[in-house]
Amino acid sequence: MDGSSNSSFIPKRNPSRPQRVVAKQVYLFTVISYVVFVATLVSAVGVFFYEHYIDKQVVKEVEALDAEISRFNEADMEKVRSFDLRLEKAWSRLEHSVSLATVFKALEEATVRTAQIKTLTLERMGDQGFKLTTTIETNDFDSSLFQREMYEQNGTIDHVEIVDLDIQDTSSEESGGSSGILLSAVLGVPLSAAIYSPDAPVESVPLTNSAAESSETASSSEAGTGEGEEVGSADSEAASDTDSSSGAPDTEAINETGL
Amino acid sequence: MIPKGLFTQLLLIIVSVAIVFTYIKPTFTSIGETQDKIVRYQAERGKVQEVNAELARQVALLENISASDNRKLLTYMPDHVDEMAVMRDLHTISNNAGTIFVDVTSGDLEKPTTRSSRQRTTETPAEDSDGKKLYQHTFVLTVDGSYNQIKNLVSTLERNEYPLEVKKLDIITNEGGFLSAELHIVTYSHLPPVETENLYE
Numbered sequence: 005m006d007g008s009s010n011s012s013f014i015p016k017r018n019p020s021r022p023q024r025v026v027a028k029q030v031y032l033f034t035v036i037s038y039v040v041f042v043a044t045l046v047s048a049v050g051v052f053f054y055e056h057y058i059d060k061q062v063v064k065e066v067e068a069l070d071a072e073i074s075r076f077n078e079a080d081m082e083k084v085r086s087f088d089l090r091l092e093k094a095w096s097r098l099e100h101s102v103s104l105a106t107v108f109k110a111l112e113e114a115t116v117r118t119a120q121i122k123t124l125t126l127e128r129m130g131d132q133g134f135k136l137t138t139t140i141e142t143n144d145f146d147s148s149l150f151q152r153e154m155y156e157q158n159g160t161i162d163h164v165e166i167v168d169l170d171i172q173d174t175s176s177e178e179s180g181g182s183s184g185i186l187l188s189a190v191l192g193v194p195l196s197a198a199i200y201s202p203d204a205p206v207e208s209v210p211l212t213n214s215a216a217e218s219s220e221t222a223s224s225s226e227a228g229t230g231e232g233e234e235v236g237s238a239d240s241e242a243a244s245d246t247d248s249s250s251g252a253p254d255t256e257a258i259n260e261t262g263l
Numbered sequence: 264m265i266p267k268g269l270f271t272q273l274l275l276i277i278v279s280v281a282i283v284f285t286y287i288k289p290t291f292t293s294i295g296e297t298q299d300k301i302v303r304y305q306a307e308r309g310k311v312q313e314v315n316a317e318l319a320r321q322v323a324l325l326e327n328i329s330a331s332d333n334r335k336l337l338t339y340m341p342d343h344v345d346e347m348a349v350m351r352d353l354h355t356i357s358n359n360a361g362t363i364f365v366d367v368t369s370g371d372l373e374k375p376t377t378r379s380s381r382q383r384t385t386e387t388p389a390e391d392s393d394g395k396k397l398y399q400h401t402f403v404l405t406v407d408g409s410y411n412q413i414k415n416l417v418s419t420l421e422r423n424e425y426p427l428e429v430k431k432l433d434i435i436t437n438e439g440g441f442l443s444a445e446l447h448i449v450t451y452s453h454l455p456p457v458e459t460e461n462l463y464e
Binding site for chain 1 (some may be wrong): 271278286323338433434
């Protein structure tokens with residue numbers, strides 16, 4: 005039975021050929037190249053739309069700025085500027101308003117009894133101060149020296165300069181043989197010492213009835229007017245506030261013979 | 264032989280690089296500049312808004328000032344000075360002070376006088392100590408009186424509703440014991456005087 009092994013009725017399958025598996029290889033470079041290309045395209049499209057959007061934003065901002073600029077009213081600005089300038093000018097003059105009465109008061113307090121002011125020139129030097137040029141007549145050198153000392157000690161007068169001194173021989177006149185001294189002095193009073201204060205007490209000379217009834221002015225205010233008292237003469241010594249201490253000026257003497 | 268696939272991939276890379284350098288990068292630069300512009304415009308708009316708001320506030324302040332305060336300011340610092348009115352006021356003030364009015368002249372008017380009162384030319388812009396231009400008008404007032412009356416006159420001048428600044432005061436003794444005073448008085452205007460030299464030319 006040798007052929008028994010070959011005579012099996014079960015058909016034999018042909019032995020299958022071993023299948024050859026072919027693996028598909030994906031290269032990294034390929035992936036990268038495709039990714040890069042797609043990303044570039046997407047970026048280009050995105051950048052295009054973003055640029056368009058930004059340009060619209062710029063136009064909107066420009067329009068908003070123009071609208072804001074057009075809201076600015078030149079007429080209002082001019083009105084405010086003009087008012088401000090006027091106010092500043094008025095304030096600057098108010099700040100530098102002075103009271104000459106203070107200067108006169110200082111002069112009165114510092115002028116000695118034996119001195120007589122013959123002439124007085126008061127000049128305002130801008131907004132710095134006053135320059136007083138005065139001619140004073142005294143009896144002798146002692147009075148002159150004392151007068152100068154009084155001016156120097158006065159708190160309101162900050163500069164004293166005797167520019168000229170003239171010895172007058174008055175022997176032929178009523179003084180009975182004595183000589184007088186004529187001083188020319190320049191005094192300086194700083195503006196700060198004579199600043200006007202509306203609260204300061206007003207010293208006024210009572211007026212004559214005719215002066216009180218004279219025409220009113222629309223612009224003069226707070227004047228000491230209309231009191232209706234009579235004044236004896238032009239040499240009245242009313243409203244004098246000088247002290248009676250030694251060295252104080254004798255306004256009566258000044259009024260009668262000088263200023 | 265070069266494989267087709269590799270060629271395509273290389274082409275894709277090259278095209279991508281070209282797009283980046285020729286379009287995307289310049290566009291990014293342009294976008295950056297545009298954004299800077301936007302920021303600047305916004306900043307400027309903010310400033311203009313601040314100015315407009317401040318102007319509106321100042322206008323509101325101005326409109327809240329009372330009519331009487333406005334009137335006082337206009338009296339104190341008028342646009343123009345009426346020289347005749349000032350001369351009238353000086354005449355009245357000198358009479359009210361008790362002095363004897365002698366003469367008053369203005370820098371504008373040339374008036375023959377019997378006294379030797381000096382006339383000064385005026386209306387030159389001056390600067391006060393704060394540097395603002397002020398147009399000043401000078402008047403020369405001559406009076407006679409006693410020392411106290413002249414003091415009263417000066418005191419009244421400084422209380423006037425508009426400035427009457429005494430720039431110079433000369434006092435001399437007259438015959439008979441009276442004093443003669445010559446006052447150089449200055450007042451101010453906000454605007455320069457109207458020029459009439461070239462009127463209708």
